Amino acid sequence: MEGKRSNAVFCRKNCQGISYRKDNAEIIAERKREYYKANAERNREYYKANAERKREYYKANAEWRREYRKANAENIAAYMSEYGKANAEQIAERKREYENNRAASASTLHLAHTINQIKGDLTNGTYKPE
Numbered sequence: 001m002e003g004k005r006s007n008a009v010f011c012r013k014n015c016q017g018i019s020y021r022k023d024n025a026e027i028i029a030e031r032k033r034e035y036y037k038a039n040a041e042r043n044r045e046y047y048k049a050n051a052e053r054k055r056e057y058y059k060a061n062a063e064w065r066r067e068y069r070k071a072n073a074e075n076i077a078a079y080m081s082e083y084g085k086a087n088a089e090q091i092a093e094r095k096r097e098y099e100n101n102r103a104a105s106a107s108t109l110h111l112a113h114t115i116n117q118i119k120g121d122l123t124n125g126t127y128k129p130e
Helices: 013-023 025-040 040-071 073-086 088-117
Strands: none
Touching: 013 025, 025 040, 040 073, 073 088
16 A cells, blocks of 8 residues: 555555444444334334325326327437447347347246245155146
8 A cells, every 4th residue: 555654454445434334234233223113103204205296207208208299209219210320230249148138048947936835755756736
C-alpha cells in the first residue's frame, strides 16, 4: 500500500467498513432484526408510501414512453432496422443461446418433476406416484 504508514491495515475507509461488516455479520443482522421489530408500524407505512410513489412514477413513465413511441415511430423503426443489420451476428447468437437455455431448463424441469413423482423400486415395477 503505497502512500500509507507502515502499520496501516486498510487501504481506505471503504475497505475497513467492508471488513467490519464481514467480520460482524451476525451482530449486524441481529441489530437489524431488533430495529425492524421495534419499528414495524413505521416501516410498514414507509414501504406503503414508497410503493405508491413507485407506482405513480412507473405509470407516468409508461405514459410518456407510449407517447414518445407514437410520436417517433418512424425514427425508432429506422434505428431498429439499422441496429439489426449492424448486429445481426450478435442477435443470432443471443437467440441461439436463449433457445438452448430454454430447452435445457425445460428438460431439467421435466426430469425433476418425473423424479419427484416416482417413489419406490423401479426395477420390479412397483412405484407410487405422489
